[in-house]
Amino acid sequence: AGGQEGGETAVSSEGGGAETDDKDPDRDPETPATPQEDPEDEAKDLKDEPDSAMAAEETYDEPDRASMWSVHMIKDFRYYFQHPYARLFVAYLVVFCNFLMFAEDPVSHSITPANVIVVGNIYSFIVDKYPGGAWNVFKVFMWLLAIVVGMILGKFLVHKLFFGRLLRLKMFHRDGGSWFIMFLTTLMSLFIFSNIYNGIILAAGLRYDLQVTDVMDLRNSSFMKAAALGTWMGDFVTAWMVTDMMLQDTLYETWARPVRHWWRQGWHRIVLFWTVLLSLTGVVVMVITTDYIDWDYLNRGFLPTNELSRAFLASFILGMDLLIVMQDWDFPHFMGSMDIKLPGINTTHIRLHIPKCLRKDEWTLHITGKWFNYGIIMLVIILDLNMWKNQIFYQPFDYGQYVGPEDSIYFVRDISTLQGDLFNRTTLTYDWRANHTDPASNLTYLERDLHMHSKYIGFTLGVKGIAFVPGLMAFVTFGVLIWWYGRFKPNEKDPHADRYVKRKRSKKLRAWQKDANEPKATLVSLTNVKTSNAVQPESYDIPDTERENKDKNGVPSKNGAAPTPEGAVDVQVLSNV
Numbered sequence: 001a002g003g004q005e006g007g008e009t010a011v012s013s014e015g016g017g018a019e020t021d022d023k024d025p026d027r028d029p030e031t032p033a034t035p036q037e038d039p040e041d042e043a044k045d046l047k048d049e050p051d052s053a054m055a056a057e058e059t060y061d062e063p064d065r066a067s068m069w070s071v072h073m074i075k076d077f078r079y080y081f082q083h084p085y086a087r088l089f090v091a092y093l094v095v096f097c098n099f100l101m102f103a104e105d106p107v108s109h110s111i112t113p114a115n116v117i118v119v120g121n122i123y124s125f126i127v128d129k130y131p132g133g134a135w136n137v138f139k140v141f142m143w144l145l146a147i148v149v150g151m152i153l154g155k156f157l158v159h160k161l162f163f164g165r166l167l168r169l170k171m172f173h174r175d176g177g178s179w180f181i182m183f184l185t186t187l188m189s190l191f192i193f194s195n196i197y198n199g200i201i202l203a204a205g206l207r208y209d210l211q212v213t214d215v216m217d218l219r220n221s222s223f224m225k226a227a228a229l230g231t232w233m234g235d236f237v238t239a240w241m242v243t244d245m246m247l248q249d250t251l252y253e254t255w256a257r258p259v260r261h262w263w264r265q266g267w268h269r270i271v272l273f274w275t276v277l278l279s280l281t282g283v284v285v286m287v288i289t290t291d292y293i294d295w296d297y298l299n300r301g302f303l304p305t306n307e308l309s310r311a312f313l314a315s316f317i318l319g320m321d322l323l324i325v326m327q328d329w330d331f332p333h334f335m336g337s338m339d340i341k342l343p344g345i346n347t348t349h350i351r352l353h354i355p356k357c358l359r360k361d362e363w364t365l366h367i368t369g370k371w372f373n374y375g376i377i378m379l380v381i382i383l384d385l386n387m388w389k390n391q392i393f394y395q396p397f398d399y400g401q402y403v404g405p406e407d408s409i410y411f412v413r414d415i416s417t418l419q420g421d422l423f424n425r426t427t428l429t430y431d432w433r434a435n436h437t438d439p440a441s442n443l444t445y446l447e448r449d450l451h452m453h454s455k456y457i458g459f460t461l462g463v464k465g466i467a468f469v470p471g472l473m474a475f476v477t478f479g480v481l482i483w484w485y486g487r488f489k490p491n492e493k494d495p496h497a498d499r500y501v502k503r504k505r506s507k508k509l510r511a512w513q514k515d516a517n518e519p520k521a522t523l524v525s526l527t528n529v530k531t532s533n534a535v536q537p538e539s540y541d542i543p544d545t546e547r548e549n550k551d552k553n554g555v556p557s558k559n560g561a562a563p564t565p566e567g568a569v570d571v572q573v574l575s576n577v
Helices: 002-014 039-048 052-064 077-081 084-104 119-126 134-166 178-203 220-247 257-263 268-290 295-299 307-326 369-392 430-435 461-485 507-517
Strands: 113-115 215-219 349-353 364-368 401-403 408-411 450-455 524-530 568-573
Touching (some): 084 307, 119 134, 119 178, 119 215, 178 369, 215 220, 220 257, 220 268, 257 268, 295 450, 307 461, 369 461, 401 430
Antiparallel strands (some): 349 364
């Protein structure tokens, strides 16, 4: 309706036709109405101004630019690359690969302390290694200051200045993605301030063991289980969110129509989301934390992995994580009109208003569905990067493990055998542990250890470094596409930045619109009056010219209506309608 009103306004103001009047829309153009323009001026306007139909079409398009029904995608590479089936395949493939990586990774069975670059420093800085006394207050002050500095630098320096003004990326336009950027800069700020804190306590003469390092007060097995649960939640929520968005799809109209129709009805998507999430999460937590299912017993050595294949698998997972983001229809702008709903709830965003007592202006915390989704993916990527690092720099001795026959990996379960004089490169070998007995249990050390089908061949670091190439190419491609396609293009006629194409109207439709927008004069003649028993109104009110609105005596009818006898009236249209 708004588009039609705009079109009528454009015809009236630019085309020089009859003015639109709600009271009498069919007024004869020969009848004087409101102040009429001079015919010469009218002809001049028609010559100078653009065609009224074209102007009306532009007016029609204005309120419809953001409508997903008025655009379509060309069937090029992006059409198939971002097809719902392709997106669902990649999303659920990542979930499977992460489980396979956790099962085949020997680090997930290690009982040595976990050391994670950056994340371990932040954990020790905030949670662990407090000196006591007034130094505790100083340490809390330091990491609180690091958080504030990181958020300020992330908001104004990185988000607004670097991404907004220098690179002019649309995905970070105004406040888009500001919380995600502030989160990353806060992590780096905490890491930098932890090193500053180390220098201060060293200058003060405190013990060396109180320094913040990347060694966490957790075993590798515990940390990897927590990381596996985190990646499961992140990957599953991502895959489920992609599924939800595909089933709400209006661009690919021909795929899975019955499922999409059922999905959009009532509370189906919300009930199914929480049912599947809670049930599967319960099963996954039980399997990961209790070791109820033994992967090595299930696969029985079928296609065992080595450190090189595991490094490539980790690199492949990183590429798939980035591919999920690149397959989004709004990538890399993330400014499309289709805002997906958050998983498990019936809203597209989360909006929290800051209390008035804490601010002067109106501040709002606004998280849209896509930033919620892809923010989770970036957190998963951090965990996958640590897993990637573990595979490339993996050495069995560093994790309390050793290599046995057929290059199979054995890992120690008793932490006491990895302490003191027993923990060295001589004792942590297959031959030594097979030929020496533990006095406490009267069993050989080998009998107390566990065996994995995963292998360690002993590839050099240069060979394993080849696994950097696929992941590095994925990150480079991701950055180049954001830089190239995410820049501002000062073209208001292309609001979708070449991602969606406006549907073209056929010539017949354009001709019909042009003809429909021109004012018409309808001449009506009352002929062939037939008698009917049905009760008819006193007059058949048809707007007509003054000449035809007179009775036989030449007297104008009451209210401008022709007198009508009792009976049916056939209306013959004499002009084009």
